[in-house]
Amino acid sequence: MINLSIRFSRVWHRNFDVFVKYMYVSLIGNLGDPILYLVAMGFGLGTFLGTIEGVSYVQFLAPGIIVSAAMFAATYECTYMSFLKMIHLKTYDAIIVTPVNIEDVVVGDIVWGTSKALFSAGIVCVVVAACGLMHSAWALLLPLLILIVGFHFASLAMCVTSTCPNFDYYSYFFELFITPLFFFSGIFFPLTHFPPWLRLVAHCSPLTHAVELSRALIMGYPPPHAAISVSILIIPAIILFYVSIVRMKKRIIK
Amino acid sequence: MESIARARQLVKKYAHTVAVAGIDFEILENECFGFIGPNGAGKTTAMKMLYCFLPRTGGTLEVLGRDPSVHPELIKRDLGVIPQDTNLDTDLNVFENLTCYARYFGIPHAAASARAAELLDFVHLTEKRTSEIEELSSGMRRRLLIARGLINSPRLLILDEPTVGLDPQARHLIWNKLRELRAQNVTLILTTHYMDEAAELCDRVAVMDKGTILATGNPRELIRAHIGQEVLELNLTGIDPNAALAELRRLPVKVEASGQKLYIHCEDGRQVLHLLTESGYRHITRRPATLEDVFLTLTGRDLVD
Numbered sequence: 001m002i003n004l005s006i007r008f009s010r011v012w013h014r015n016f017d018v019f020v021k022y023m024y025v026s027l028i029g030n031l032g033d034p035i036l037y038l039v040a041m042g043f044g045l046g047t048f049l050g051t052i053e054g055v056s057y058v059q060f061l062a063p064g065i066i067v068s069a070a071m072f073a074a075t076y077e078c079t080y081m082s083f084l085k086m087i088h089l090k091t092y093d094a095i096i097v098t099p100v101n102i103e104d105v106v107v108g109d110i111v112w113g114t115s116k117a118l119f120s121a122g123i124v125c126v127v128v129a130a131c132g133l134m135h136s137a138w139a140l141l142l143p144l145l146i147l148i149v150g151f152h153f154a155s156l157a158m159c160v161t162s163t164c165p166n167f168d169y170y171s172y173f174f175e176l177f178i179t180p181l182f183f184f185s186g187i188f189f190p191l192t193h194f195p196p197w198l199r200l201v202a203h204c205s206p207l208t209h210a211v212e213l214s215r216a217l218i219m220g221y222p223p224p225h226a227a228i229s230v231s232i233l234i235i236p237a238i239i240l241f242y243v244s245i246v247r248m249k250k251r252i253i254k
Numbered sequence: 255m256e257s258i259a260r261a262r263q264l265v266k267k268y269a270h271t272v273a274v275a276g277i278d279f280e281i282l283e284n285e286c287f288g289f290i291g292p293n294g295a296g297k298t299t300a301m302k303m304l305y306c307f308l309p310r311t312g313g314t315l316e317v318l319g320r321d322p323s324v325h326p327e328l329i330k331r332d333l334g335v336i337p338q339d340t341n342l343d344t345d346l347n348v349f350e351n352l353t354c355y356a357r358y359f360g361i362p363h364a365a366a367s368a369r370a371a372e373l374l375d376f377v378h379l380t381e382k383r384t385s386e387i388e389e390l391s392s393g394m395r396r397r398l399l400i401a402r403g404l405i406n407s408p409r410l411l412i413l414d415e416p417t418v419g420l421d422p423q424a425r426h427l428i429w430n431k432l433r434e435l436r437a438q439n440v441t442l443i444l445t446t447h448y449m450d451e452a453a454e455l456c457d458r459v460a461v462m463d464k465g466t467i468l469a470t471g472n473p474r475e476l477i478r479a480h481i482g483q484e485v486l487e488l489n490l491t492g493i494d495p496n497a498a499l500a501e502l503r504r505l506p507v508k509v510e511a512s513g514q515k516l517y518i519h520c521e522d523g524r525q526v527l528h529l530l531t532e533s534g535y536r537h538i539t540r541r542p543a544t545l546e547d548v549f550l551t552l553t554g555r556d557l558v559d
Contacts, residue, residue: 018345090341097335098358099327
């Protein structure tokens with residue numbers, strides 16, 4: 001039985017307080033990577049590349065960097081950070097003897113991971129806009145896309161956390177899943193030159209769809225298959241969200 | 255008096271072990287009730303079922319008039335828990351630990367701050383208000399845990415090994431705080447393997463071993479019923495134990511052997527001591543019977559793994 005309540009917001013609030021306390025430190029961590037990719041790859045490598053799909057390389061790169069920032073932020077919060085609170089700091093144990101139940105704790109952390117995605121990717125959006133790389137008013141829908149991507153990866157990460165025996169396990173998750181997604185979801189190069197079967201595989205990646213949607217919103221053209229893209233992001237997210245609550249509950253309440 | 259918690263045939267089973275094997279107890283309002291027993295006796299498991307952390311496998315359980323398996327949050331609202339692990343929030347400072355915990359109970363911010371300040375004063379940590387958790391000694395951390403457990407002004411406070419690992423000063427300070435809480439009509443349930451702590455604080459104790467309750471009662475009454483007034487310890491080094499036992503069998507005493515010692519339970523130690531010294535026995539210690547003797551008699555004097 002799932003016993004979820006609005007009390008999850010109290011867990012979110014706790015994470016928010018800690019975030020505000022260490023704001024400057026986490027700001028560097030959150031911004032470092034995406035900005036580095038944008039500058040090094042976009043402006044550095046990009047100057048040697050000419051145009052891709054009719055746009056400059058940095059213009060091609062930026063939409064993908066935004067959604068990947070959302071993926072990394074949400075994944076990090078609901079893997080390492082949640083695991084730390086669950087196993088090492090026993091924060092979860094302390095919370096669930098209050099009226100906040102375990103379901104609320106798990107949902108509070110997933111919603112927090114989603115918020116963190118919005119924060120991190122939101123700042124990248126601002127940088128991208130400041131560089132003059134936003135070309136359409138549709139880009140105003142980017143926060144919504146970021147929320148969906150954040151929720152998707154936060155739920156997935158929480159599922160992984162529900163079975164994770166130790167920190168090393170996460171390096172497998174990152175190396176075998178998250179990093180390949182990052183490199184093969186059409187962020188750095190178009191998927192058009194992949195053989196058809198590999199293109200199909202790449203289109204199973206939720207990140208590929210997020211990148212396509214992001215690029216369409218920024219450039220102001222209709223996404224190639226919007227309905228499918230949105231479904232591939234949302235439907236698994238709802239399933240993963242549910243499964244993560246059930247599995248975390250099973251893990252903590254023996 | 256009103257019943258605060260009641261268990262009938264309470265069971266907790268895991269795949270390969272039975273942690274609690276059908277226990278009965280009733281805890282009344284405004285008493286201090288202790289679960290005592292060796293490690294692995296099932297004390298902590300029983301407590302975790304009481305504070306709605308673990309679901310039970312069998313039997314019935316009622317805490318503050320409700321069943322923990324139905325709407326535990328309604329019970330937890332009036333419950334304070336001080337766990338064995340010091341699980342303070344290390345990302346927050348001393349004061350924030352209390353106000354953040356108050357939020358979990360839905361206490362509004364202003365009321366939470368006032369209550370937090372009051373509790374810091376109660377546990378003598380007012381000067382540490384803005385300290386980080388790593389800067390606190392283990393005694394201070396335990397006091398902060400107690401303050402945290404009181405943030406919602408609970409009717410029932412559950413403490414799992416409240417003084418384990420603390421120096422004598424820190425222990426006595428915590429004992430005093432717990433007595434003050436008793437005076438404020440808070441019901442206390444605690445586990446401990448320090449028998450002096452149980453005798454000092456508890457109105458009633460339940461002696462647990464291997465998942466069952468061996469005896470329940472007031473510490474003094476348990477001592478009187480199971481041991482008597484006094485205990486003589488006879489050191490057996492260089493003595494034939496059988497001869498000593500034969501000698502003692504003529505007296506109105508109960509004898510237990512453990513290691514190199516005989517423990518003689520009796521009502522009047524002076525008389526027995528006199529008889530034994532007349533028969534030439536030396537190295538005898540005479541002392542009042544304690545809860546520790548009850549505990550060791552009931553659970554066996556040998557080391558429990």
